[in-house]
Amino acid sequence: MRTAVILGICVIVLATAAMAFAQPVPAEQLQVTEQAAPQQPWSQALEAIFFYVISAAVLLSALGICISRNIVRMAVYLFFTLGGVAALYFLLLANFIAVIQLIVYAGGTLILLIFGVMLTSKSPWARFDVKKKEMIAAGIVCAVFAAVLLAVITTATWPVQSQPEVHAVSVANFGMELLTTYLVPFEAVSVLLLAVMIGAAYLARQE
Amino acid sequence: MFDPEDFKYVKFLVEIGLTHYLVVATLLFSMGIFVMTTKRNAIGVLLGVEMVLNGAAINLVAFNRYHGLATVDGQVVTLFIIVLAAAEAALAVAICMNYYKNLSTIDVDRGDTLAG
């Protein structure tokens, strides 16, 4: 377990670092490729390596969450998962979202959850084991669900655009979009956040 | 000497596309559900919810990426998801605390007052 955690951390760090290194490159290069020849093989291979490593980290840590019985460990695994997802966002050229993911999820939500753990548990190592039968049932259902989805995904021909634009969305653009096109949802979410904040405070208050 | 057909799977593995991300998202989503259904700890269930949300978010971002980056629709919605997830987490933790306060446990199975 410990080894897995260390391995996951390493993977995430490496991946993130790689992203950081790789980040400046695509804008021009991809621009080039867009205009001229297809993507260069090495860039493509690099992307593939990154993808697989990060995906492995995400899925392995997710698997860790699944099989772990300890809530704290689960929280730790979730951290890696969320981090991995953030890395995937980087890979998907959604830098801003990736950053937000890291900040809000890994930095905020997860901490919140861990606080929740600490506040609600008599012992942080408290275990609530479920029956094996339930595990199996849940496993089967989820496997079927995943299998069906995977079958659909892999066999479907997605209307992928022939020449995808590969430049990353700049935060400026994102901000513009957010405050123009998506202004109303944005405001609604803001209000929602406020309401949640108040509600959470209300709920969590001491009598 | 190279038949493209022979390298179809290699090509598929090498050329990372929408499908790959969708596969990861699906697996993450499924595992999130699994976690939600097999954890009796309320916080554990919350973890599963986060996983599911992340799986869905990956979808959105991936589609946004491979359907062209002319718009940022997917990313905006992902942002909203993240926001809502945070809000949900806050609220859920508050609820969990209340739950714990009432039942002296965080076991979700104990909250079966609605059981038939």
Next chain:
Amino acid sequence: MHPYEIALIAGVAVPLLMFAVLALFGYRIGKPAAGWCAVAAVMASLALSIYVLVGWLGGTAADHFRLGQEAARYTWLTMSIGANHIPVQFGVKLDSLTVVMYFMVTLVSTCIFVFSVGYMSGHSDEVDGISKYHRFFAYLCLFEFSMLGLVISASLFFLFVFWELVGLCSYLLIGFYFDRKYASDAGIKAFVTNRVGDFGFLIGLMLVFTFLQTLDLDQAARTFAEQAHMKTGIFAPVVQIFGWHITGVTLATVMGIGLFCGAIGKSAQFPLHVWLPDAMAGPTPVSALIHAATMVAAGVYLVARIFRLLTPEAQMFVAVIGCITLTITALIAIVQTDIKKVLAYSTLSQLGYMIFGLGVGAWIAALFHLIVHAFFKAMLFLCSGQVIEGCHHEQDIRRMGGLHKKMPVTCWTFFVGVLAIAGFGIPALNFGLGGYFSKDEILAVAYERAYNWTYRFEEGAEHGAAGHHADAAQPQAKYMLAQHHAAEPDEDKILEEDAGYPGEGEIIGSEAAREARAAKQKIGRDTPVLPKWMFWLPIIIAYVTPFYMMRCWWLTFMGKPRDEEVHHHAHEMPLMWVPLVVLSIGTVFTSYFLFRPEIAEAGRQATNAAMVVAVDGGEHGELNMLSLTHEAAHNPHGALIYYVGFAWLIGMVFAWLIYRKGFILAERLRRIWPLNWAYVALEQKLFFDHVYNTVFVAGTQWVVAQAARLVDTYIIDGLANLLARITVGLANFSGWVLDAAGIDGIVNGLGETAEGLGDIVRRPQTGRIRNYLLFGTAGASLVLIAIVIVAVKIG
């Protein structure tokens, strides 16, 4: 249709009409009137029969033959065997035998009907307070109708129908006092015993129908003769053992024996003789009419009618049965003390003589004996009825004696009957009564068959008797000769070629003589020699018969009264002794060959040459069909004078010696060995009833009991249980299914269904959010799968 036929049919119809009248209105007609109505009916029949008889006696044999051939036949229905359509015809069998029998039946009936009126006036006729008087005469009329119908039937089918009808009447009249156990038992016994015989009759009838393709007596005889000639049909041997045919056992023999079985039942021959003594439980007139004179003689009549359908083997069977019957029943008669039982056993014995006579070929003698016997036996029974009536229903001769002073007419008419049955006669003077001619003639034939057969054959061959036929040259004689030829069962080919096969009417002169000679030669070969014992037993019984009759008469009328009370009250009724006188006169006249020529004439037509041995009684006869030794042909007593000439005297004297002083000597003799054993055996009727009761009655009862038990246990109980179970099941169904499950069930079921559904629905409602989620996921998976499948199907 000749007036004779119309008269005969009318004579049959009148009693039927009267039966209907009496059955329907008899109760209103009243007590004596109903009886006189019946008498009137039977007298009408008698008048018609006299008309026919007088006319008949006026005609020649040729006329009779022509009338018989021309008699009308009415097709009743047509039955089919394969492609053959066989008409079942009704018609009058018009020949001398019919006319004579018809006259005999009507005359005897008339006497007995008159007697019955007197008899019934002195008897209780009420059962449960309801008068059965009219019913008695209705039955008698029905019997009269049936018996006359039987006599005139030309078809075996209708003969059988009337045969069964007389059986029914017999049953009804035996059991007339059905409130008395023994009477109803006797009726049942008679009926059941007759059924056994009739079963055989029916089998024979079916064989006739199947193989001879006709039921008409004449037609059947012709076809039979043809088949015998060609050795086809029923003449093929039926019994084969290891490929060997048993000689003579053919379907023809079976058929003959089957038909004879009917006679065994009806004429109460061994082994079915047991019913007749019991039948004496009926009123005495019934015993006289049905169980002495007419119905039991119907068996003999039947055998006479089917005589041409009997093979030599079947005839031998008939003779054996007759011989056994006449022997054992005569012996049993010796020890009987009931006056009616004595007469019953003597009837059996005489019937045995008749059957025996037919069996040995003495057709004419047997029928002659039948007519004579009918008269004297009816008379004897009426005398016994008179005695019983006079002695106030006392039937036991041990309590009688000395009645001749009280009832002289009865006494002496009875004595005439005794003489007749005993065969009273004086050989040298050729003077005698009844049995002297008829019975002794049978014995003479038996003698010829047993001792003189081969000799006779040779004699016959040399003798010119055949010329007698040729000289007669009557169409009937020609017919007879043709029949002779055709009827030979085992025609010798060489002989046939030698003789040729002339058509009817071609027989003239020496050719006819040659024919007749050949036929006689054939007869000699075909007809087996009679075993010696079958001659000697009837001879011995000829001595026994006078003995037991004399004993009966003496003990009843002579000697000293053994029971003063009975003797004191004894009286005689005029109405009842008139018929006695009439019948005794009839006895005398019939004994003197009143109808003998007619019977002989009928015999010529009714018998086949293969078997006929017509022994003529003295110079009264007009035909020696097959000449016996010259002496025997003209006077059987000439041949048998040393055997039975004075049997009647010896027997009667012997009886007189023993019973002169009542039973004293007899009682003494009874204790001497071996008479004591014989007495016990005879007293118990040779144990026939015991054996039958044990084997057949008890056996049947056992079988029936077992069957009943099994049926009871398994079928009735099973049904009952089944019904019970069905009821219980229905009740349960009603209670549990309909009520509990149905009504309650609907009510409860709605609740329970709701509850169950709720329970089913409740199960997933664990209240656990995790499980809900899982279900949701599973549902989503299913929906997804469905969508994928649909998508794949569509596109």
